[in-house]
Amino acid sequence: xxxxxxxxxxxxxxxxxxxxxxxxxxxxxxxxxxxxxxxxxxxxxxxxxxxxxxxxxxxxxxxxxxxxxxxxxxxxxxxxxxxxxxxxxxxxxxxxxxxxxxxxxxxxxxxxxxxxxxxxxxxxxxxxxxxxxxxxxxxxxxxxxxxxxxxxxxxxxxxxxxxxxxxxxxxxxxxxxxxxxxxxxxxxxxxxxxxxxxxxxxxxxxxxxxxxxxxxxxxxxxxxxxxxxxxxxxxxxxxxxxxxxxxxxxxxxxxxxxxxxxxxxxxxxxxxxxxxxxxxxxxxxxxxxxxxxxxxxxxxxxxxxxxxxxxxxxxxxxxxxxxxxxxxxxxxxxxxxxxxxxxxxxxxxxxxxxxxxxxxxxxxxxxxxxxxxxxxxxxxxxxxxxxxxxxxxxxxxxxxxxxxxxxxxxxxxxxx
Amino acid sequence: xxxxxxxxxxxxxxxxxxxxxxxxxxxxxxxxxxxxxxxxxxxxxxxxxxxxxxxxxxxxxxxxxxxxxxxxxxxxxxxxx
Numbered sequence: 001x002x003x004x005x006x007x008x009x010x011x012x013x014x015x016x017x018x019x020x021x022x023x024x025x026x027x028x029x030x031x032x033x034x035x036x037x038x039x040x041x042x043x044x045x046x047x048x049x050x051x052x053x054x055x056x057x058x059x060x061x062x063x064x065x066x067x068x069x070x071x072x073x074x075x076x077x078x079x080x081x082x083x084x085x086x087x088x089x090x091x092x093x094x095x096x097x098x099x100x101x102x103x104x105x106x107x108x109x110x111x112x113x114x115x116x117x118x119x120x121x122x123x124x125x126x127x128x129x130x131x132x133x134x135x136x137x138x139x140x141x142x143x144x145x146x147x148x149x150x151x152x153x154x155x156x157x158x159x160x161x162x163x164x165x166x167x168x169x170x171x172x173x174x175x176x177x178x179x180x181x182x183x184x185x186x187x188x189x190x191x192x193x194x195x196x197x198x199x200x201x202x203x204x205x206x207x208x209x210x211x212x213x214x215x216x217x218x219x220x221x222x223x224x225x226x227x228x229x230x231x232x233x234x235x236x237x238x239x240x241x242x243x244x245x246x247x248x249x250x251x252x253x254x255x256x257x258x259x260x261x262x263x264x265x266x267x268x269x270x271x272x273x274x275x276x277x278x279x280x281x282x283x284x285x286x287x288x289x290x291x292x293x294x295x296x297x298x299x300x301x302x303x304x305x306x307x308x309x310x311x312x313x314x315x316x317x318x319x320x321x322x323x324x325x326x327x328x329x330x331x332x333x334x335x336x337x338x339x340x341x342x343x344x345x346x347x348x349x350x351x352x353x354x355x356x357x358x359x360x361x362x363x364x365x366x367x368x369x370x371x372x373x374x375x376x377x378x379x380x381x382x383x384x385x386x387x388x389x390x391x392x393x394x395x396x397x398x399x400x401x402x403x404x405x406x407x408x409x410x411x412x413x414x415x416x
Numbered sequence: 417x418x419x420x421x422x423x424x425x426x427x428x429x430x431x432x433x434x435x436x437x438x439x440x441x442x443x444x445x446x447x448x449x450x451x452x453x454x455x456x457x458x459x460x461x462x463x464x465x466x467x468x469x470x471x472x473x474x475x476x477x478x479x480x481x482x483x484x485x486x487x488x489x490x491x492x493x494x495x496x497x
Contacts, residue, residue: 026455026470027477027495077417083457083468141455382462 004152004238006174009125011112012149012157013095013132016166018108018403020050022087023077025141034071036064037079039400042263047079048403051166081400085411087140092412094135098128103246104412106404109161111154111246125150129169154243155190155234162188177237182209189234191242196227211235252292252352253409258282259346260397265303267341274394276329277321279347281391282399284321285383286410287349288375293317294349297327302344308336317353320367321388324349418479418493427480427489438469438480443491448473468492 015021019037024030034053036046044064046053056071067074088107095102101113112132114122122128129148136144148169149161156172163184164170172180184207186197203222205211211219212235219228226241233240258279266272276299287294295318298311310332318324328347358368377386384396401411429438435456440449454477455470465484470477477495482488 022455028454028472029477029495029497080457082459083455086457086459089458378462380463382464385462 004156004174004177004236006152008115008152009113009118009122010151010154010157011114011125011129011132012105012151012154012161013091013110013112013136014147014149014161015091015108015136016145016147017049017051017054018087019048019079019084020053021144022084022140023080024050025143030075030077031143034058034074036062036067036074036076038064038076040078043078045261046076079400085401088405089412090139091136094132094139098132104405104408105246107401108403111157126169126171133167133169151237153237153239154246155240156237158190158243159184159188159237162190172237178209181235181237182207184208191230191240192234196223199223200231208234208237250409252354253290253407254352255294255296255348255350256283256286256292256352256407256410257298257346257348259300259344261344262342265341265343271394272342272345273329274390275345275397276333276347277325277388277390278394278397279345280324280328281321281387282383282397283347283349284319284324285375285378286399286407287352288319288371289379290410290413291355292352293319293355294352296348296350297324297332298346298348298350299328299332300344300346300348301333301342303342304340306340308338308340310336311348311350313351316359317355318349319355320364320371322367417496419496421491421494423491425480425489425491427482436482438471441480441489441491448478 020035023035032052033050034056035050036053036058037048038045039047046058046060046062046064046067048060049058049062053067053071053074058067058070058074064076084107088104091110092102092104095110095112099112099114099117101116103111105111114125114128118125129150132148133146136146145167147161147164147166149157149159149164150169151157151160151172156177159180160170160172163180186192186200186207189208211231216228216232219231223231230240260275260279262275266275295315296311296313297318298309300309301307312327312332359365374386378384383399384391405411423443426442427438428440429436437453438450440447450471450473452472453469454472457468459466459468467482467484469480469482471480478491479493481490481492483490
């Protein structure tokens with residue numbers, strides 16, 4: 001029988017409609033109004049919506065035009081990623097005062113493990129949840145509310161936070177676990193994507209509890225060896241593999257990537273080249289700042305309902321933008337006969353390692369000297385202050401943080 | 417929308433709990449008393465540390481920017497309905 005350690009106490013704090021809430025906190029004129037956050041002025045994809053906009057059916061990922069049709073008074077505002085990241089750093093400090101076991105899960109979510117300190121410090125976990133909510137208000141402002149899910153593991157804490165009424169907390173106990181699992185839709189279960197959800201639906205399974213009526217071998221036939229085990233864990237509210245990984249300390253990032261969706265379809269080779277170089281510059285800047293270098297480069301391009309991707313792995317480590325550009329642009333991209341206009345660009349440097357001994361090749365050393373000078377100037381005055389000629393007279397794509405904070409090790413480190 | 421201003425201002429304030437709290441600023445010879453600070457954010461421009469103060473003066477919302485290296489103040493943006 002599956003077992004849950006009910007002595008464990010994990011809290012998941014989820015700030016409600018984070019980006020929009022911070023804007024409303026900042027500006028009382030925006031409070032109570034439907035707001036859509038776009039990446040920049042002129043962009044049309046709503047990357048975050050206020051709770052008022054969500055109530056009108058404007059979800060994250062909506063098109064601004066469709067949003068305006070649903071809510072003519074919808075206010076569109078550009079994101080301020082650096083201010084959101086700062087708010088997350090402030091929250092991290094608040095959470096670290098509660099327990100040393102804190103994990104920033106995304107820009108607006110954090111797990112706090114109070115298992116070891118609850119006995120001495122927090123006898124009443126619901127009271128602690130209230131204290132956290134008040135501390136957040138004190139740190140960021142009165143308008144900022146959050147959901148807090150409390151459970152015996154990460155999976156159930158996240159589930160509780162997802163289904164709790166906005167601005168409230170919910171505790172999962174041995175008494176209510178089965179009831180919650182029988183009522184929660186899969187969209188609220190972390191780790192179950194849309195494809196898996198529809199596959200489950202085809203079997204008539206619409207909530208986690210119903211999985212219990214299938215045997216391990218039946219599930220394996222439908223979902224394969226990995227997901228059959230994972231689904232059984234979800235059925236009983238046990239920790240899944242995804243959350244087990246959070247317990248493993250990550251010393252360094254394994255890969256660094258950067259993607260951008262353009263304003264229009266790109267067909268001009270000069271523009272395409274500049275965008276690829278721009279993205280590579282940011283990747284290399286991050287990688288060098290962490291003292292890393294990688295052995296695998298990848299490119300992914302998308303447009304007109306088509307995509308193309310390629311990658312190559314080499315023996316030596318790369319941490320120079322010219323070399324990464326040479327591999328991605330000349331050795332991968334230029335050998336492909338482009339068959340569509342491009343809207344989305346992505347590049348990645350993977351198989352990252354700490355730099356050991358530097359290359360003895362003179363060309364490499366020359367490049368390294370150039371890079372060291374480049375790093376020095378850009379570290380002091382900001383990325384792209386000093387840049388390659390390929391980026392002259394081109395709009396610069398600047399670094400930004402993503403909501404899921406895939407580069408948390410970089411963004412939350414002390415040297416960034 | 418926020419209207420970009422980008423003009424230098426003079427600011428008066430107090431230090432409270434190791435943090436500077438502006439209470440009024442001088443812009444175009446007008447002294448504007450800050451009723452409330454609604455949000456403070458620390459950002460970096462290269463290694464230059466900057467601090468945003470979002471403040472309310474009457475019905476107006478202003479974004480003030482303090483450059484911590486040059487110790488200079490800027491009225492960065494103003495909210496206009």
